Amino acid sequence: MPMPDTIFKMNNVSFRFPDDQSPTLSSISFAIERGERVAISGPSGSGKSTLLYLLNRLYPANCDGIVNGEIHIFGKAADSYAPGEINHRVATVFQDPDSQFCMPTVEEELAFTLENLNTPASEMEERIRHVLDITGLSHLRHVSIQTLSGGMKQRVATACALVMNPEVLLLDEPISHLDPYTAKEFILWLDQLQKKFHLTIVAVEHRLDYWGTFFDREIKVTSDGRISEDAIFKPHETLRYPLRLNSILDPTVLIATGLSVNVKGNTLLHPLSMTAKKGECIVIAGPNGSGKSTLVKAICGIYKKEAVKFASDPCGYVLQSPEFLFLTSTVLDELAFGGTSSQQELNDLIESLRLTDIKEHNPFAVSHGQKRRVAIGAMLADKRNVLFLDEPTSGQDEAALLELFRLIDSRLDQGDTVFIVTHDMEFAAAVADSVVLLKDGRMTGKFISERVWQDVELLASHNLLAPKGVTRRAESFA
Amino acid sequence: MRNLLHDMNPAMKFITVTIAMLGLAFFFNPWTPLLVFISILLMQFVFSSINWKLWTLYMFPFVLGAFGYLWTTIVFSAETGGTVIWSLFGHDVTDRQLALALSLSFRVLAFSSLSLLFALTTDPVKFVMSLMQQLKLSPKLAYGVLVGYQFLPVLRDEFFQIQQAHRLRGTAVEKYWWQRLLNIRRIIIPMLAGAVRKAERSAFAMEARGFTGEARKEFYQPVSIKPKDFALSAAILLLVILSSITGTVLSS
Numbered sequence: 243m244p245m246p247d248t249i250f251k252m253n254n255v256s257f258r259f260p261d262d263q264s265p266t267l268s269s270i271s272f273a274i275e276r277g278e279r280v281a282i283s284g285p286s287g288s289g290k291s292t293l294l295y296l297l298n299r300l301y302p303a304n305c306d307g308i309v310n311g312e313i314h315i316f317g318k319a320a321d322s323y324a325p326g327e328i329n330h331r332v333a334t335v336f337q338d339p340d341s342q343f344c345m346p347t348v349e350e351e352l353a354f355t356l357e358n359l360n361t362p363a364s365e366m367e368e369r370i371r372h373v374l375d376i377t378g379l380s381h382l383r384h385v386s387i388q389t390l391s392g393g394m395k396q397r398v399a400t401a402c403a404l405v406m407n408p409e410v411l412l413l414d415e416p417i418s419h420l421d422p423y424t425a426k427e428f429i430l431w432l433d434q435l436q437k438k439f440h441l442t443i444v445a446v447e448h449r450l451d452y453w454g455t456f457f458d459r460e461i462k463v464t465s466d467g468r469i470s471e472d473a474i475f476k477p478h479e480t481l482r483y484p485l486r487l488n489s490i491l492d493p494t495v496l497i498a499t500g501l502s503v504n505v506k507g508n509t510l511l512h513p514l515s516m517t518a519k520k521g522e523c524i525v526i527a528g529p530n531g532s533g534k535s536t537l538v539k540a541i542c543g544i545y546k547k548e549a550v551k552f553a554s555d556p557c558g559y560v561l562q563s564p565e566f567l568f569l570t571s572t573v574l575d576e577l578a579f580g581g582t583s584s585q586q587e588l589n590d591l592i593e594s595l596r597l598t599d600i601k602e603h604n605p606f607a608v609s610h611g612q613k614r615r616v617a618i619g620a621m622l623a624d625k626r627n628v629l630f631l632d633e634p635t636s637g638q639d640e641a642a643l644l645e646l647f648r649l650i651d652s653r654l655d656q657g658d659t660v661f662i663v664t665h666d667m668e669f670a671a672a673v674a675d676s677v678v679l680l681k682d683g684r685m686t687g688k689f690i691s692e693r694v695w696q697d698v699e700l701l702a703s704h705n706l707l708a709p710k711g712v713t714r715r716a717e718s719f720a
Numbered sequence: 721m722r723n724l725l726h727d728m729n730p731a732m733k734f735i736t737v738t739i740a741m742l743g744l745a746f747f748f749n750p751w752t753p754l755l756v757f758i759s760i761l762l763m764q765f766v767f768s769s770i771n772w773k774l775w776t777l778y779m780f781p782f783v784l785g786a787f788g789y790l791w792t793t794i795v796f797s798a799e800t801g802g803t804v805i806w807s808l809f810g811h812d813v814t815d816r817q818l819a820l821a822l823s824l825s826f827r828v829l830a831f832s833s834l835s836l837l838f839a840l841t842t843d844p845v846k847f848v849m850s851l852m853q854q855l856k857l858s859p860k861l862a863y864g865v866l867v868g869y870q871f872l873p874v875l876r877d878e879f880f881q882i883q884q885a886h887r888l889r890g891t892a893v894e895k896y897w898w899q900r901l902l903n904i905r906r907i908i909i910p911m912l913a914g915a916v917r918k919a920e921r922s923a924f925a926m927e928a929r930g931f932t933g934e935a936r937k938e939f940y941q942p943v944s945i946k947p948k949d950f951a952l953s954a955a956i957l958l959l960v961i962l963s964s965i966t967g968t969v970l971s972s
Binding site for chain 2: 295336353361362367539568
């Protein structure tokens with residue numbers, strides 16, 4: 243019997259969550275053939291993930307959503323499949339590496355998957371061995387999943403998907419929590435697996451510039467949930483940031499000499515020295531576990547530090563999850579909490595951070611970008627004009643990145659000093675005046691931004707990729 | 721030998737310990753719980769390789785509690801009659817009062833040592849798997865518990881992160897424990913919001929791998945019941961029964 247070659251077929255499909263007035267997806271029609279590599283792109287909140295969940299049958303059952311139109315999977319109507327029936331043929335890898343596992347070790351997690359499929363116990367051993375072998379993860383078999391890095395967790399999640407011998411692999415923004423270096427390795431690894439398994443791959447992704455030529459087709463979804471384009475995939479150019487003018491002013495706001503951090507006899511950070519000026523933007527970069535967060539927390543006074551000399555203006559710290567900072571129930575109260583700024587100063591801040599429309603809202607209930615602006619506002623209202631942003635670019639789409647760029651640019655123009663911990667070197671190249679590189683708890687040095695991007699070896703030794711835009715920028719300066 | 725208690729089938733161990741505790745509840749003399757306490761301790765010495773430092777640490781609050789019982793029962797209990805054996809600050813302590821007080825505090829020790837016998841020799845993951853395989857616990861509940869268990873370290877990290885962030889915002893470090901307890905809600909709310917999101921994602925990930933919550937037929941690592949599990953179970957129960965008989969005889 244010949245295998246049906248159309249894997250997914252949607253005909254004029256619309257989808258609405260029961261609590262929403264307007265549909266999340268409307269008039270969606272496409273067909274995906276066996277062996278294709280399809281990217282579904284679009285801005286955050288455009289319903290890309292919803293579309294993916296309609297393909298693996300997580301929706302509509304899990305949200306009581308209302309589906310109109312026809313969805314066919316392997317030539318059969320989607321709603322004719324029993325719960326769980328389709329999932330071993332259509333496997334999924336999700337975005338968050340931290341919440342995809344329920345067992346302690348890699349082996350047990352794979353066994354969990356096989357047990358779900360009622361695989362005979364006698365076959366399990368061989369299938370686990372085989373999938374670990376083919377994915378190159380055999381050495382992790384008895385390792386506790388929680389101790390793995392994000393990139394390795396995503397590989398384990400993929401192995402768990404592949405152990406079911408699926409025909410289709412769905413990817414829901416699989417690299418959005420990975421740093422670019424790890425993401426690139428993950429994509430290369432996935433490329434080889436696709437060839438070995440002859441998989442059909444459908445991926446939801448908003449940072450397609452990292453994927454090179456991986457896909458052969460791209461379906462673009464607009465913010466109101468319609469398909470705007472369905473065409474052959476063209477490699478995406480790196481996001482173009484506007485040029486930023488140097489805004490460094492003379493006064494020094496931070497001097498650290500011989501700064502180090504020791505916790506219970508372990509040296510987390512070896513003595514380092516640096517200075518920062520008013521209006522300067524400094525990117526802190528390095529491999530995972532190199533001491534970036536430790537450095538930031540030490541300067542901000544969260545960790546106990548030792549230093550020969552340390553002097554700094556008050557420091558503000560904005561975490562990767564800005565809502566961790568919130569203490570009150572309106573945006574306005576959040577800014578006024580410290581009580582350091584006058585009413586006039588608060589009003590100016592609210593205006594310059596564009597918080598006027600949401601000042602009565604609950605800070606926990608606004609969008610991620612707005613949360614970050616509120617957190618920055620709260621820091622500035624406390625007169626903490628040396629700002630530290632921890633991984634602000636992680637998981638952001640292009641619009642959010644541009645907004646972040648403008649936000650940082652405007653703070654620098656106002657004379658604030660901004661430190662950014664990031665792996666995103668394109669973003670760093672766009673904003674940074676200087677770059678602090680860390681490795682194994684030691685500072686390699688503080689470099690002038692333009693020079694460090696040329697030194698590919700130096701970057702590679704810190705698990706960083708040279709920003710793609712640099713050559714372009716160098717030309718424009720010539 | 722020293723692994724016997726650790727290797728015992730967890731569900732069976734759980735049932736045995738529960739039965740022992742229920743049985744113990746019917747004996748009101750001071751000797752029975754004391755003998756149970758001593759014999760459980762000896763058993764752990766011989767058949768387990770637990771960390772005794774940890775045992776001492778966990779046992780400490782129970783010992784305090786036991787002493788509290790002893791003290792309050794002696795000082796505040798109603799007049800029950802009996803011979804006065806001891807006079808303290810003009811307060812008479814009768815032999816019956818003493819017996820009652822000792823019985824209560826030894827019970828605390830016996831119960832806590834039984835609980836620790838279970839807790840310190842059982843791997844939580846294996847316990848849940850065993851509950852599912854031997855006692856037909858629903859896989860939905862079982863894997864729910866396991867996911868929660870995986871989240872614990874993540875939640876702990878988050879708790880400290882939020883606490884640090886709040887300190888940075890200038891929330892004063894409170895002087896009294898009750899103020900700190902009251903302010904914990906500020907930390908808990910963002911944590912709960914995050915936990916709900918994580919829970920949903922985990923549920924999706926599990927379902928996408930074919931988890932339906934139905935009873936499973938095949939197990940990669942079956943948790944079995946072996947003859948030595950019955951032997952150990954019998955041994956624990958026998959110790960309790962012998963202690964009960966001896967205790968009753970000694971106190972009559």
